[in-house]
Amino acid sequence: MLLQINRLTKYFGGLLAVSDFTLDLNTGELVGVIGPNGAGKTTVFNLITGVYRPSEGSVVFDGQNIVGKSPDRITASGIARTFQNIRLFNDLTVLDNVRIAAYHQMRYNSFEAMFRVGRFNKEERGYIDYAMNLLEFFKLENYAGEFARNLPYGLQRRLEITRAMATKPKLLLLDEPAAGINPNEIDQLMEFIQWIRQEFKLTILLIEHQMRLVMGICERIKVLDFGATIAEGTPLEVQNNPKVLEAYLGEGAEQ
Amino acid sequence: MTSQTVNNNNLRMRLKRRWEALMANRKVLPILVLVGFVLSFVVPQYNLIGPYYQLILMYVGINIIMTVSLNLINGYMGEFSVGHAGFMAVGAYIAALLTMYVWPQNMVAWLFPLTVIIAGLGTALVGLVVAVPSFKTRGDYLAIVTLAFLFIVKSLVENIEAIGGPRGIPGIDRLTTLPWVFFWTVLALWVTRNFIYSNFGRGVLSIREDEIASDLMSVNSRQVKVLAFLVSSFFAGVGGALFAHLLQFISPRVFDIIKSTDFLIMVYLGGIGSIAGSILGATTYTILLEVLRPLQVWRFVLMPLMLVFLMIYRPRGIMGLREFRWFVPGYELLATKLSKKPKVEVTDAAAD
Numbered sequence: 001m002l003l004q005i006n007r008l009t010k011y012f013g014g015l016l017a018v019s020d021f022t023l024d025l026n027t028g029e030l031v032g033v034i035g036p037n038g039a040g041k042t043t044v045f046n047l048i049t050g051v052y053r054p055s056e057g058s059v060v061f062d063g064q065n066i067v068g069k070s071p072d073r074i075t076a077s078g079i080a081r082t083f084q085n086i087r088l089f090n091d092l093t094v095l096d097n098v099r100i101a102a103y104h105q106m107r108y109n110s111f112e113a114m115f116r117v118g119r120f121n122k123e124e125r126g127y128i129d130y131a132m133n134l135l136e137f138f139k140l141e142n143y144a145g146e147f148a149r150n151l152p153y154g155l156q157r158r159l160e161i162t163r164a165m166a167t168k169p170k171l172l173l174l175d176e177p178a179a180g181i182n183p184n185e186i187d188q189l190m191e192f193i194q195w196i197r198q199e200f201k202l203t204i205l206l207i208e209h210q211m212r213l214v215m216g217i218c219e220r221i222k223v224l225d226f227g228a229t230i231a232e233g234t235p236l237e238v239q240n241n242p243k244v245l246e247a248y249l250g251e252g253a254e255q
Numbered sequence: 256m257t258s259q260t261v262n263n264n265n266l267r268m269r270l271k272r273r274w275e276a277l278m279a280n281r282k283v284l285p286i287l288v289l290v291g292f293v294l295s296f297v298v299p300q301y302n303l304i305g306p307y308y309q310l311i312l313m314y315v316g317i318n319i320i321m322t323v324s325l326n327l328i329n330g331y332m333g334e335f336s337v338g339h340a341g342f343m344a345v346g347a348y349i350a351a352l353l354t355m356y357v358w359p360q361n362m363v364a365w366l367f368p369l370t371v372i373i374a375g376l377g378t379a380l381v382g383l384v385v386a387v388p389s390f391k392t393r394g395d396y397l398a399i400v401t402l403a404f405l406f407i408v409k410s411l412v413e414n415i416e417a418i419g420g421p422r423g424i425p426g427i428d429r430l431t432t433l434p435w436v437f438f439w440t441v442l443a444l445w446v447t448r449n450f451i452y453s454n455f456g457r458g459v460l461s462i463r464e465d466e467i468a469s470d471l472m473s474v475n476s477r478q479v480k481v482l483a484f485l486v487s488s489f490f491a492g493v494g495g496a497l498f499a500h501l502l503q504f505i506s507p508r509v510f511d512i513i514k515s516t517d518f519l520i521m522v523y524l525g526g527i528g529s530i531a532g533s534i535l536g537a538t539t540y541t542i543l544l545e546v547l548r549p550l551q552v553w554r555f556v557l558m559p560l561m562l563v564f565l566m567i568y569r570p571r572g573i574m575g576l577r578e579f580r581w582f583v584p585g586y587e588l589l590a591t592k593l594s595k596k597p598k599v600e601v602t603d604a605a606a607d
Contacts, residue, residue, distance in 0.1 A: 049471055050470075051467060051470075051471070070470070070475075070477075071467075071470040071471050072470050072471075072473050072474055072475045072476065075470075075471055075472065075473040076473045080471075081471060083468070087465050087467070087468040088464075088465075088468075089460065089461050089464035089465060089468070089469070090464060091460075091463075091464060091576060092457075092460055092461070092464060095590060096457055096460070099454075099457060100454075100457045100458065100460075100461045100469065100472050100474060101472040101473060102454070102473075103454055103457075103458055103472065103473045103474045103475065104473035104475075106454045108453075108454075110450075110455055110482050113449060113450060113453035113454070113455055113456075114446045114449050114450050114453075114486070115446070115449065116449050120453070124452075124453070124586070125586060127454070128586065128590050132590070144590065145590070163472060164472075166472075167472060167473050
């Protein structure tokens with residue numbers, strides 16, 4: 001078991017954003033979380049990655065309870081994510097964007113960095129090679145010197161995944177990877193997700209609106225509405241669940 | 256007539272090529288630094304330029320130290336600290352007190368390097384006091400914290416009679432010399448550059464760009480912020496120590512909000528997030544203030560007005576977020592050059 005989330009609950013003041021979210025993820029699985037806008041999907045991601053602290057519940061990753069750890073330590077322990085609306089470091093180069101994600105691999109200390117002695121020079125060159133290899137892998141190497149803000153939208157999405165992969169994750173959280181993508185490109189995206197999953201031996205948890213994508217690649221699906229889990233199962237089971245239809249299409253939709 | 260134009264064009268092309276070759280040669284900068292260092296000894300020795308100009312040169316150096324250290328926080332990290340004069344005051348007072356009361360009087364000149372280092376380290380400790388609120392607070396709110404810090408330093412100094420209170424400390428030995436200013440300026444620039452082009456420095460930049468994303472990319476933002484404030488306040492303390500031993504008189508009034516504003520103008524004039532910009536801003540502003548001295552009070556109208564226009568037309572400063580290539584480590588340039596090569600080939604092929 002890679003990730004065990006038990007009765008995760010988050011209140012914002014009096015508002016219940018996520019209630020009793022429970023999920024077990026096995027190594028290598030690809031699981032989707034769906035639900036209407038405001039159902040608390042992104043909040044779940046923020047709770048897992050330590051951006052928010054849960055009000056109740058536990059998150060056990062790789063045998064360690066990660067509740068209360070800072071986001072950078074959680075990332076360093078092997079959870080990486082992308083964002084619903086792309087959050088690249090816009091005024092930095094593509095190469096720097098990827099290199100920053102290698103922060104936790106650093107072994108030189110600040111003194112060595114400030115005076116360029118000891119392990120510094122060798123390791124710095126190592127980061128460039130590391131980042132360039134990843135960029136080549138994702139076919140972004142020709143843009144390494146370009147500012148992230150100058151990339152077209154599709155490449156920005158790809159760079160965000162490249163950057164996430166630079167943290168060497170075991171678990172990848174994808175927050176609406178299909179947002180802003182042309183419906184014709186969904187098949188490509190599905191292939192891409194399967195490809196990185198195999199190449200990097202990843203476990204993936206994804207949030208999505210695009211039903212075709214979720215139904216196409218997820219092995220299991222969890223449906224959220226108003227913070228509560230209303231259904232879970234295989235894509236087929238979920239599709240035929242009356243509660244899901246109700247949440248998406250409104251009451252009486254089955255008539 | 257036409258042949259002359261052609262000749263002129265040839266000459267211009269040749270000069271341009273020479274210039275580019277010179278700029279591409281990375282050995283020029285170390286040679287310039289070496290020449291500058293030798294000159295900093297020779298100039299005062301043989302009075303090659305008048306003492307007034309030597310004084311201005313030393314102020315330029317000290318202001319470069321102050322500007323590059325403030326740029327680390329305001330430009331590279333994207334915070335807005337208005338308390339830099341406070342750090343300078345701490346360094347100035349530590350150094351002045353050491354020279355006046357602690358060291359044996361016949362040794363002060365020999366102990367001056369140690370004095371400056373201790374002043375820097377002491378100020379760096381105080382820098383932690385501002386670094387800690389920066390964990391939780393950002394932007395405008397951190398600006399208010401640094402403003403409060405500045406006022407606390409000023410009123411503390413004003414109210415401790417043992418260190419002169421509001422009257423300050425007069426008659427400090429003049430120990431700051433051109434070679435020392437040159438040495439510390441080069442060191443401040445070099446260390447800041449090294450810091451920026453390291454994982455810690457890229458962490459600083461990523462905090463400016465998007466702090467949450469940076470946390471989620473494994474950047475330990477607390478560690479990065481503490482280091483940035485330590486480096487920044489260390490050099491502000493060094494600047495203060497040099498300043499005290501040049502002016503030979505310090506008082507709380509010297510380190511007021513106007514002084515902080517001066518450094519802010521130098522940062523935003525020269526360019527945020529740039530070593531070259533820090534040098535340019537500090538040099539231009541210091542010299543302009545001297546040149547405009549005949550205007551008396553009017554220069555305090557003119558200079559802020561300049562800042563207003565600068566913010567409207569060039570909000571990031573002259574060199575904002577750009578760097579002079581001599582200051583970029585060689586392998587960094589190589590990495591970006593390699594990456595851009597195939598792209599150029601593609602456009603060439605398309606043009607054919």
